[in-house]
Amino acid sequence: MLHAVIMAGGSGTRFWPLSRQALPKQFLTLAGERSLIQAAFDRCQPMILGERFWVVTNESMIETTAEHLPEVPKTHLIPEPCGRNTAPCVGLAALLLAQEDPDAIMLVMPADHVISPIENFQEAVLNAVNVVKKDPEQLVLFGVPPTSPATGYGYIERCTSISNGVFKVASFREKPDRPTAEEYLQQGTFYWNCGIFVWKAQTILNELEKHQPEIFAQLKQLQKSINTPAWDSALAECFPKMPSISIDYAVLEKSKKIAVVEAPFDWDDVGSLEAMSRLNSTDENGNTVIGTACLVDSKDNIVRSSTGHTVGLLGIKNCIVVHTPDATLVADRTDENAIRELVAALKEQGHHNVL
Structure with missing residues (x-):
């Protein structure tokens, strides 16, 4: 069977x-x-x-x-x-x-x-x-x-x-x-x-x-x-x-x-935050927005905001911005794998409440 x-x-x-x-x-x-x-x-x-x-x-x-x-x-x-x-x-x-x-x-x-x-x-x-x-x-x-x-x-x-x-x-x-x-x-x-x-x-x-x-x-x-x-x-x-x-x-x-x-x-394989761009639609400037955001003169970004929170981007390109109630990430989209290094640094510096 x-x-x-x-x-x-x-x-x-x-x-x-x-x-x-x-x-x-x-x-x-x-x-x-x-x-x-x-x-x-x-x-x-x-x-x-x-x-x-x-x-x-x-x-x-x-x-x-x-x-x-x-x-x-x-x-x-x-x-x-x-x-x-x-x-x-x-x-x-x-x-x-x-x-x-x-x-x-x-x-x-x-x-x-x-x-x-x-x-x-x-x-x-x-x-x-x-x-x-x-x-x-x-x-x-x-x-x-x-x-x-x-x-x-x-x-x-x-x-x-x-x-x-x-x-x-x-x-x-x-x-x-x-x-x-x-x-x-x-x-x-x-x-x-x-x-x-x-x-x-x-x-x-x-x-x-x-x-x-x-x-x-x-x-x-x-x-x-x-x-x-x-x-x-x-x-x-x-x-x-x-x-x-x-x-x-x-x-x-x-x-x-x-x-x-x-x-x-x-x-x-949804291996990283970059997958959000592949799995969701993009606007005419190549931005993927999940949640509420206002983007001005910004291109090729991935933005995800938590319920009720508005993220504003001005003149930003090729970035990943993720807002949650207790932590916010702003990262270079071309080096997303470095997020692992950030998590390691958070652990080393004692930020266990957000890990």
Whole structure:
């Protein structure tokens, strides 16, 4: 049976001051009327019912996750005692899934992407599921055809065709420099790796056993405590001992049976505040305004204001301005990644009330 696993453990520091420790990016509403994590749930309906959803998140976020996704059983909200990247996250979900449904197929996806149209997404998922049903040892990735020479994504190179829209994977490429990304774009055999996967729960556990014995050893230890009063203490002891490593490095770049489905949908990883420009309309001067603002002689800015607050810009270009009730950000739009440095500085200088 097909289950969905949402990975929701990120902090989203590049979205400060909208994103905070108590309200990470996945709980923000950046497009439409639902939060990002709710949109991840919605795009699987009615293909996967709420009772077959699982969410792996920070243990401090369990209650907030339950509020956003009341359709998901609370027993399927899996708390991570600490951050350990995606390989331990996927392994933990697979362990619990395989216990409940030995034949489970997992759709694994991040909580904070924007994807449309839903119909095309579901079509691609079912295509991947059919690949896994024909060959249960296959690990299936989704590859997004690149629309620009982006340097912020990893790339997947395809080779021979398996079926319509599905290919064997020839190689994985790290985030390239600009000339290399332009070459990938011209070749037409490369995809952006969007971090969405389909595979059998037991298969990914077998791959972890083969390629990541340290992680698998802790999972085996945990297995003894599933559905017992000792589960919470066992998880608190075993999970932090797992190496912090992505599922890509841990398994996918080592496995021999990897396929990629060419994504027939539009995808945005919503990696930073710049996404607000892509997800919302712009005026004739290239400004994106969410909320109330008055802009004079200002071009190519992103402005977001909180309810009832008016932001005024005069003679400003290429800036990001975000107002919240207790913190305001003004940043150079061309160096938005430096927001992480600002968050680090806020922490170092003791501004914990706004983190």
